[in-house]
Amino acid sequence: MRFSDPKGVAALEFAVTLPLLAVLVFGLIDFGCLLYDKQVITNAGREAARAGITRKKDIKDTEVDNEQIKKEIEQIALDYCCKPGISPPESRLINLGGSTHEVTIKTEPENLEELLTQKDLTVQVSYTYDFLFASLFKCFKIIESDQIELQSQTTMRLE
Secondary structure, three states, X not given: OOOOOHHHHHHHHHHHHHHXXXXXXXXXXXXXXXXXXXXXXXXXXXXXXXXXXXXXXXHHOOOOOHHHHHHHHHHHHHHHHEEOOOOOOEEOOOOOOOOOOOOEEEEEOOOHHHHHHHOEEEEEEEEEEEOOOHXXXXXXXXXXXXXXXXXXXXXXXXX
C-alpha cells in the first residue's frame, strides 16, 4: 500500500480542512453582521438619548405633552435603524437569517417630568438577530440558539 501519491494526499488534506475552513469563513460573516447590528442599535440609542436631553426646555413647559416628546425620542431611534423617507423603509440592520424583527425602544424614566429631578435619561434599544448559519454552528456546539437578543443602553445627563 502506497501513501505517497501527491494527488491523494492533497485530496485528503483538502477534505479534512474544508469543513473547518467553511465554519471559520461563514462564522466570520455571521458574527461580523451581528457586531454591525449591535453598533447600529448602540448608535440609535445615542441619537435618541441626545435628542431627549436637548428637549429640557420643552419638558419643563407644562403645555407640551411629554408623551409626545417620548414618542419623538423613540421615533428618532427607529429612524436611525430604518432609513426614513424611503418606501418601504430600508433597514440599516442586517439580518441574514431572513426574518424581520422589530426594534424595541424603552426610555427611563417613563414619565419625562421625572427627568427634571433625576437628571438622567436612559434609552434602551433591543433587537433579535437570527444567525444564518445556525445549524452549522450548532453541530460544533458554538451556539445554543438560532437567535440572540442584542441590547443597548445609553444614559445621558440632562444639564
